[in-house]
Amino acid sequence: KNEVEQSPQNLTAQEGEFITINCSYSVGISALHWLQQHPGGGIVSLFMLSSGKKKHGRLIATINIQEKHSSLHITASHPRDSAVYICAVRVNFNKFYFGSGTKLNVKP
């Protein structure tokens, strides 16, 4: 049983396209995180959400607590956005569930 499901698993886009990655979860959470894992393996935290919407540059993250769903949007995608995007939910202080990731490839 996967507490966190991401879709799609793989995504190929042309440079400039608008991209959406979805995350659904089945447990009550205190926060949801979006992470970016670069091709070299490093992990960077993009957003932490407990409600509403956050924006950072070309990235937008939204969460609907009632529907247990979050989306990560990338506007005007660029090849440097190519990475694995991971959704993670915090259930309590020591319980963190991670999605298996969405691999994004943006072609020039």
Next chain:
Amino acid sequence: NAGVTQTPKFQVLKTGQSMTLQCAQDMNHEYMSWYRQDPGMGLRLIHYSVGAGITDQGEVPNGYNVSRSTTEDFPLRLLSAAPSQTSVYFCASSYGGQETQYFGPGTRLLVL
């Protein structure tokens, strides 16, 4: 700030050997944690610490020990390595358990 550092970057062990994966942060973060990442399974929490002298188990603690003698350091010890422990290990830290986590670069471990 160096952020979160991990050593070594890559290690090969034989079954039964022991080793310590090092993790250090210079951001004065109270919360530190260790994860393992396996293909198709996502990240899983091994152990975490909410401050010096305080540690607790995560989702997959068996075969691993941790200690937190200082705020800066949070080493992960493999007592007797097994092939099932072949994985990529990430250390992370944050101001509090509910805050944004900062990840180290990872340690790739191969147990033969």
